[in-house]
Amino acid sequence: MFWLNLIGSLGFSLFQNVGLLAILAIFLPKWYMGEKLDLGDSFALVAMIYYLFFSVNGLTYYSMQTMQQACAVIYRLSEVFRMEEHKRTREEKVVDGEPVIKLDKMEYAWGFRVSEDQSKMKMANKARLELESSNTSVLREINLELNMGDLLIVVGKIGTGKTSLLYSMMDETVKKSGTHNIRGKIAYVEQEPFIFSASIEENICFGLEFAECRFKKAVKAAQLEDDFEQFSNGWKTTIGERGINISGGQKARISLARAIYQDADIYLLDDPLSAVDPAVANGIFQHAIQGALKHKCVVLVTH
Secondary structure: HHHHHHHHHHHHHHHHHHHHHHHHHHHHHHOOOOOOOOOOHHHHHHHHHHHHHHHHHHHHHHHHHHHHHHHHHHHHHHHHOOOOOOOOOOOOOOOOOOOOOOEEEEEEOOOOOOOOHHHOOOOOHHHHHHHHHHHOOOEEEEEEEEEOOOOOEOOOOOOOOOHHHHHHOOOOOOOEEEEEEEEEOOOEEOOOOOOOOOEEHHHHHHHOOOHHHHHHHHHHHOOOOOEEEEEEOOHHHHHHHHHHHOHHHHHHHHHHHHHHOOOEEEEEEEEEOOOOOOHHHHHHHHHHHHHHHHOOEEEEEEE
């Protein structure tokens, strides 16, 4: 990378000055030998030099710049491909009488574990290697046991690790110590809803086969019925790119309806009530959290 940056810098310097150097290399010898410089021929020669300069040198410079960027991308991709394979420990089946979430003295950290091959590759960059392999703990001494039908509400200020706890339950963080047992299918409602350009029905079903009774149950629990009446095509209405034609509250409720439609065992809700008004939030809590999900294990994060 160092040599590529050096070559790129030299190429940029030449790109700025090669035209002037070429003109000097042609006209100085003619002047030194006492030849007469014709004004018309001189302007024509200068124009030709700059035409060739932008065509040849410009192409060379931008080719080197593209090669430099390609090498940087390949280097970063090689880091990802050499990372240690992430193994999930969650069991998909729920066992009667056993907790679906059981955390005992757990300690979690953000980051990733550096494999042996990756460590050898990065020895030249020791500072970065130490940073990536340190995995500073974000959650410590987490003790938790939840069964089907339990509701846990996690309340705290911004930056206190509420979302990190949900990610840890989904095996998205590094487990440093303790016992981590999660059973069952997980549905996650993210803080910033993922909405893709398709109909509302496709956003809620999310690849599953459409079942009208199940669909209407999810829509009712998420308080979307009144919104569908305002849309020209109801739940067949097409959503624009990133949900440009719907509000933030509607995005949050579509994401919640999608999770309910999945019929999972564990529901991790990352502050889905913050984007809606108090009346709608109360309806969601009664009809979704305490209604459609009353027999599920629900972890609700809020501030």
